[in-house]
Amino acid sequence: MTDKTYTISDLAREFGVTTRTIRFYEEKGLIHPRREGQKRLYSAADRVRIKLILRGKRIGLSLQESVEVIDMYDPEHNNREQLHSLINTVGEKRARLLRQQRDIEEMLRGLDEVQQLCEQALVDLA
Structure with missing residues (x-):
């Protein structure tokens, strides 16, 4: 059984982004598609990573903040550090907003x- 792969068009359509956005993530080294000639084939892991980046x-x-949190994920261990980091990042973002x-x-x-003062001045001029 082969793992499911996605084309750049599949992912762009699914996530409502341009293919250029996906290529940008690739250029930044955030996702790593397999190449078959000119065709890029993205793995399920690449798809999830794009989904998480867009959610961030x-x-x-x-x-950068999204990638830092995503890169902390370690399926072999508990993700306490990742969760604490995300809570802190969200808290800082919330406070700023x-x-x-x-x-x-x-x-x-x-x-x-100012608008009320101007409107009153117009009434006073009448």
Whole structure:
């Protein structure tokens, strides 16, 4: 029985990304397709790695952050270190986003205030 393989088009279609994105991950050494002539054949492990990288991206992790967490995975042992690292990374990301959210809310309040002042000035001019 042979292991299932995927073409670059299969993976691009499945994950809703461009083939260029997948080639970028290959250029960075994050996935390692087998070559048959010009054709790239990706393993199930490559597929999972792409899936995890894209999941990390979706939650706001940088490529480097995602790769660091993924590379900690060790199926031979417990993954306590990987899980702690991911919890810390997610916590830091959450704190940063909450700070940004507060900053945005403050800016919106400032814009509302300026808009109200301008609207009141127009009423006063009438």
